Amino acid sequence: MNSKVKVSNLQKKYNNNTVLKGISFDVDDGTIFALLGTNGAGKTTTLECMEGILKHSSDQIYINGKIGVQLQSSSLPEGIKAIEALKLFAMWNSTIVDIGLIDRLSLTSILKKQYKEMSTGQKRRLHLALAMTGDPDVIFLDEPTAGLDVEGRVALHEEIKRLKNHGKTIIIASHDMAEVEALCDKLAILKDGEIAFLGTVDELKSNVKNIYTIKLNLSSQIILDECLTCCYKGKIQDYYIFESNEVGDGLLELLTIIKNQNIDVYDIKIEHSSLEECFIDIARGNK
Known part of the structure; x- marks a missing residue:
């Protein structure tokens, strides 16, 4: 598969503060790639360097083809109507307004609305x-579903999948692991301006610990057996916290002791280590 985008040794400084410390990655043609990381x-910054908005120091940023950009923070003149904005952008691109796109993003009802009259979600869909x-x-989509309701998120996800099926390459900046898991083929997790993880979603999933957390709210203090196979992690508020590789055997053992x-037993909660927990561990430098 050919690379549509190549970033080599990307660096960015603000005065004496280095915010990007030589990151490199490729994005293949017709794939959805995610940039993840905590705030800051x-x-x-990576997206805006790739889009040409920010100056940077880099061995190379290569993009094969025409780009479309949805910024994290965008704005239009307050008095412009949605249809006017669509026609203006179509004219700049020497094309016509895509009626199918209007339908797919549920913009028909706001075509004659002025920008100042639109809700946050409506503005977001128009920017897309x-x-x-x-x-x-x-x-390039920077936090594309921020401000969208459930219907808007579903519509956007369907449009992103449609674009991929038509051979487009999509690069998303997000902190929503559920969104990334549903859409993306490959991802990079950034930490302090460096890549802490680069790989496929399946490769990230392989880092998820197969550990179950068992939380028990009990009527009185439990005396633990020294031979207990579950790992006791302590007590948080009213819950005794245990970890076990086998939820069935672990819970049965605890209930027998109880x-x-x-x-x-007042309450039982069972949680499995999630992809989001793995992301948080990597982003915080715990892995």
């Missing part, structure tokens, strides 16, 4: 449509 990790005007080869000590 460098996601938006403008970014996709002119049939770009590479599309029964033998005539303790009542």
